[in-house]
Amino acid sequence: MTLPPAWASQQLGEFLTAVSSFETEASAGLRAVERVAEALDAEVAAIVSRGKLVAAVGYPAGATPVAELDAVARGVSRELAVPGVGVCPAARAPLEHPPDATLVLARSGPRSLSAEETSVLRGMARVTSMTMRTLALLSDERALREEQAALRRVAVLVARGVPQNEIFAAVAQEASRLACAELVQIHRYDKDGSSVAVAVWGSEDLEVGVRSPKGQDNIRTTVLRTGRTARRDDVVGSPIVVDGRLWGVLIAATIRPGRMPPEAEARIAGFTELVATAISNAQTRAELAASRARVVAASDETRRRIERDLHDGTQQRLVALALLLHSAADAIPAELPGLRVQLSHAEEELQGLLDEVREIARGLHPAILSKGGLVPALGALARRSSLPVQLDVRAPEPLPEPVEVAAYYAISEALTNAAKHANASAAHVALEARNGRLHVQVRDDGVGGADPARGSGIVSLCDRVEALGGTIVVSSPPGEGTSMVVELPIRPRPGIDVTS
Numbered sequence: 001m002t003l004p005p006a007w008a009s010q011q012l013g014e015f016l017t018a019v020s021s022f023e024t025e026a027s028a029g030l031r032a033v034e035r036v037a038e039a040l041d042a043e044v045a046a047i048v049s050r051g052k053l054v055a056a057v058g059y060p061a062g063a064t065p066v067a068e069l070d071a072v073a074r075g076v077s078r079e080l081a082v083p084g085v086g087v088c089p090a091a092r093a094p095l096e097h098p099p100d101a102t103l104v105l106a107r108s109g110p111r112s113l114s115a116e117e118t119s120v121l122r123g124m125a126r127v128t129s130m131t132m133r134t135l136a137l138l139s140d141e142r143a144l145r146e147e148q149a150a151l152r153r154v155a156v157l158v159a160r161g162v163p164q165n166e167i168f169a170a171v172a173q174e175a176s177r178l179a180c181a182e183l184v185q186i187h188r189y190d191k192d193g194s195s196v197a198v199a200v201w202g203s204e205d206l207e208v209g210v211r212s213p214k215g216q217d218n219i220r221t222t223v224l225r226t227g228r229t230a231r232r233d234d235v236v237g238s239p240i241v242v243d244g245r246l247w248g249v250l251i252a253a254t255i256r257p258g259r260m261p262p263e264a265e266a267r268i269a270g271f272t273e274l275v276a277t278a279i280s281n282a283q284t285r286a287e288l289a290a291s292r293a294r295v296v297a298a299s300d301e302t303r304r305r306i307e308r309d310l311h312d313g314t315q316q317r318l319v320a321l322a323l324l325l326h327s328a329a330d331a332i333p334a335e336l337p338g339l340r341v342q343l344s345h346a347e348e349e350l351q352g353l354l355d356e357v358r359e360i361a362r363g364l365h366p367a368i369l370s371k372g373g374l375v376p377a378l379g380a381l382a383r384r385s386s387l388p389v390q391l392d393v394r395a396p397e398p399l400p401e402p403v404e405v406a407a408y409y410a411i412s413e414a415l416t417n418a419a420k421h422a423n424a425s426a427a428h429v430a431l432e433a434r435n436g437r438l439h440v441q442v443r444d445d446g447v448g449g450a451d452p453a454r455g456s457g458i459v460s461l462c463d464r465v466e467a468l469g470g471t472i473v474v475s476s477p478p479g480e481g482t483s484m485v486v487e488l489p490i491r492p493r494p495g496i497d498v499t500s
């Protein structure tokens with residue numbers, strides 16, 4: 001057969017257009033074999049790579065003779081049985097991609113490929129290789145981007161400190177998508193070797209919280225025994241190691257045999273690290289919160305004790321002494337006026353001392369809070385302040401005691417600071433309970449420049465406020481006054497779940 005002039009260029013041009021418009025390697029491969037068969041008048045065409053079929057045309061579905069195609073690909077055979085025709089001469093051209101792949105074709109009739117046809121076949125093989133390699137790279141890149149986006153989504157949850165069960169559930173869902181696994185579970189190992197499901201995605205016969213006994217012949221047991229990633233057919237288990245200790249396992253499985261990608265292990269490993277970080281963070285946070293709460297509680301207790309001692313001991317004795325002095329003064333004979341004056345001075349001194357002790361006792365622990373609640377306590381604070389204080393208090397419901405105490409201390413400290421350091425003309429206190437949080441702001445119009453590093457008042461407030469899950473922000477630009485904003489959750493969040 002004589003081919004028209006420029007046939008080869010036209011074939012290659014059309015081939016390039018047809019094959020390069022596909023989006024996946026598989027569809028480009030299929031299109032390539034179709035076009036090769038068409039252009040070279042072949043009954044069958046196929047791509048085989050390392051003994052496996054990549055694409056083929058000309059065979060009934062499911063009846064592609066892979067071993068025979070592979071024999072031609074490896075140069076062992078030069079013939080192929082063509083359905084409905086019989087044995088025909090075969091030709092082949094190597095592909096650079098997929099790895100070790102070959103393009104194989106067979107056509108009926110005695111003619112073998114002409115030199116021009118052979119060169120077109122090689123050209124088509126090159127275009128196919130390039131297209132499939134590009135598509136493979138693009139798909140790798142897309143997978144990487146998806147993986148990173150999924151990891152980032154979980155990392156944001158970890159950084160925000162959301163409860164662990166939410167993180168576990170998000171990890172199970174994301175890992176399922178990335179590892180092409182319909183079933184994902186996270187189990188926590190217990191000391192006796194049993195395990196508890198903490199996240200379940202895709203399985204209906206297992207629920208979070210269900211315990212599995214130890215020693216079963218499964219991937220959980222293998223990972224517990226070896227501490228390493230394990231794979232059994234279509235199930236992959238990846239260990240979750242927290243602070244050097246095997247904490248649990250993330251298991252991904254597919255119900256479609258053979259569909260678990262080889263890189264599934266690597267993909268889920270990124271998630272197990274995030275799970276470990278989330279657990280480790282929560283433990284650190286819980287320990288930190290507990291230690292801060294202990295510090296605050298201990299200092300409250302000390303203040304209460306000092307206040308009680310002052311009130312029941314020192315103050316009572318001072319009162320008794322004042323009475324004693326008073327009656328002694330009464331008993332002084334009229335001819336000793338000097339002594340009477342002296343005693344009355346002593347009485348005044350004592351009275352002053354008594355007032356001071358009362359003031360100290362009152363400032364130590366806001367006893368007034370337990371009597372009348374926050375609003376009257378703030379009224380008393382404002383009246384005692386040496387600065388004019390404007391109060392704007394909106395707290396309709398009774399607040400939990402730790403929240404009231406923290407708000408009281410914050411306002412008391414800010415007002416004391418305003419009076420002591422700010423050279424201010426006035427202060428303003430706003431307090432409002434809104435959306436489950438107590439918002440407190442204390443402003444003064446003084447010199448600004450507050451610096452927590454220079455004292456202990458603001459720093460210990462931070463401990464108190466943050467121990468309750470609240471936040472505190474002090475802004476104090478020089479020359480522009482000082483504002484302290486405290487926000488406290490009115491009901492503490494359900495305790496951070498620190499699983500062993």
Ligand SMILES: Nc1ncnc2c1ncn2[C@@H]1O[C@H](COP(=O)(O)OP(=O)(O)OP(=O)(O)O)[C@@H](O)[C@H]1O
Nearest residue numbers: 417418421422448450451452454455456457458482
């Ligand atoms: N309202 C304010 N205006 C100007 N400066 C302030 C104000 N509040 C605090 N400061 C400055 O910031 C420093 C830190 O305040 P902080 O309350 O932590 O400690 P303190 O008041 O010095 O001591 P303490 O509160 O422990 O008795 C103060 O020493 C002061 O210099």
Ligand SMILES: [Mg+2]
Nearest residue numbers: 417455457458
């Ligand atoms: Mg202070």
